[in-house]
Amino acid sequence: MKGLYIHIPFCRSKCPYCDFYSLRYNEDFSKRYCGALIDEIKSGGRTRDFTKNTDFEFDTVYFGGGTPSIIGGDNISEILKAVKSCYKITADAEITAECNPSSVSFDFFRKAAEAGVNRISLGMQSAVDRERKALGRIADKEKVKEAIKNSKDNGITNISLDIMLGVPNQTIKSLDETIDFCIESGVTHISAYMLTIEENTPFYKLQKKLPLPKEEETCEMYLHTIDKLKENGIFQYEISNFAKPSFESRHNLKYWNDKEYLGLGPSAHSFIGGRRFYFSSDTEAFVNGGKAVFEDFGGDEKEYLMLRLRLTAGVDISKFKEKFGKDFPLKLKKKAILFKDKGLLNINDNNISLTPKGFLVSNIIISELLSY
Numbered sequence: 001m002k003g004l005y006i007h008i009p010f011c012r013s014k015c016p017y018c019d020f021y022s023l024r025y026n027e028d029f030s031k032r033y034c035g036a037l038i039d040e041i042k043s044g045g046r047t048r049d050f051t052k053n054t055d056f057e058f059d060t061v062y063f064g065g066g067t068p069s070i071i072g073g074d075n076i077s078e079i080l081k082a083v084k085s086c087y088k089i090t091a092d093a094e095i096t097a098e099c100n101p102s103s104v105s106f107d108f109f110r111k112a113a114e115a116g117v118n119r120i121s122l123g124m125q126s127a128v129d130r131e132r133k134a135l136g137r138i139a140d141k142e143k144v145k146e147a148i149k150n151s152k153d154n155g156i157t158n159i160s161l162d163i164m165l166g167v168p169n170q171t172i173k174s175l176d177e178t179i180d181f182c183i184e185s186g187v188t189h190i191s192a193y194m195l196t197i198e199e200n201t202p203f204y205k206l207q208k209k210l211p212l213p214k215e216e217e218t219c220e221m222y223l224h225t226i227d228k229l230k231e232n233g234i235f236q237y238e239i240s241n242f243a244k245p246s247f248e249s250r251h252n253l254k255y256w257n258d259k260e261y262l263g264l265g266p267s268a269h270s271f272i273g274g275r276r277f278y279f280s281s282d283t284e285a286f287v288n289g290g291k292a293v294f295e296d297f298g299g300d301e302k303e304y305l306m307l308r309l310r311l312t313a314g315v316d317i318s319k320f321k322e323k324f325g326k327d328f329p330l331k332l333k334k335k336a337i338l339f340k341d342k343g344l345l346n347i348n349d350n351n352i353s354l355t356p357k358g359f360l361v362s363n364i365i366i367s368e369l370l371s372y
């Protein structure tokens with residue numbers, strides 16, 4: 001079963017730390033964009049070179065951004081109507097929309113729920129208003145509370161909150177306020193990302209002046225988040241993702257499990273039939289009929305290992321043998337033992353996975369393990 005990703009590249013304004021591709025929202029252009037998306041959903045023409053046919057069945061649909069909620073419930077509904085008329089969508093499909101608390105009303109959730117959205121991912125970042133403000137977020141904590149209530153009142157109870165670690169002025173104490181807020185809100189899922197200062201962002205220019213926590217403090221925050229959420233029945237399942245049992249993001253798990261997905265919209269990536277392809281980060285080009293371009297062949301053993309090592313479940317050695325018809329690389333196992341001795345990896349006869357401390361340096365460990 002495949003996943004469908006639909007990219008909405010608009011935001012109300014640009015957050016000072018963000019280097020994702022997005023444009024300032026403009027109602028007329030957004031309407032043209034939604035029209036182009038719907039045309040593509042109906043024709044499947046721009047990915048046809050790679051997909052051969054579009055007789056797909058999806059069990060997840062994910063509106064990501066940007067800020068999908070900014071286009072409003074009617075547009076989400078029109079897009080989903082087109083999706084349902086052109087593809088098979090399983091009866092129990094997970095249908096997620098990323099939302100910004102500043103662009104959602106009761107009416108938005110009513111329309112989204114009627115259209116079939118059954119999961120939302122809310123960009124809260126912090127429950128502490130001064131931290132949200134430093135991140136350029138307009139909505140305050142009360143607005144976040146209101147968004148959660150409106151979502152639940154419309155029957156969308158599967159809710160994920162994004163939070164950030166290592167933001168200006170954050171301390172373990174203030175992080176606790178955010179984590180307590182998540183727990184008390186009764187949400188099912190949390191994504192916790194460490195702030196990284198990217199080039200070409202206002203934060204990059206300002207970084208020397210920003211009151212950022214020290215790197216060791218941010219690492220401590222990460223480990224504290226894992227422990228505290230676990231004590232409260234919300235378990236880590238991926239480097240940055242935590243869920244109550246059975247509420248892991250089915251869509252995002254497709255990426256880490258090397259499953260197939262179709263991505264529509266500028267900067268959206270796809271993996272189908274062993275091929276990776278994408279649309280360039282150019283909304284105007286997409287609106288004007290720009291086609292998907294080939295990226296690479298995917299799904300080889302190193303890619304599989306790299307993705308699986310992001311998960312707390314790690315790599316199942318017998319499943320690896322079954323999938324690739326060969327023995328698990330002995331050299332990788334030997335390297336893994338060295339990391340185990342440092343408390344960065346768990347190894348048993350049939351499984352290798354990173355520990356929470358290992359996740360803090362996952363890039364280094366994964367690249368070392370894969371250089372076999």
Ligand code: SF4
Pocket residue numbers: 010011013014015018019020022065066067100123
């Ligand atoms: S809302 Fe999200 S995508 Fe848009 S600018 Fe802010 S961080 Fe970036």
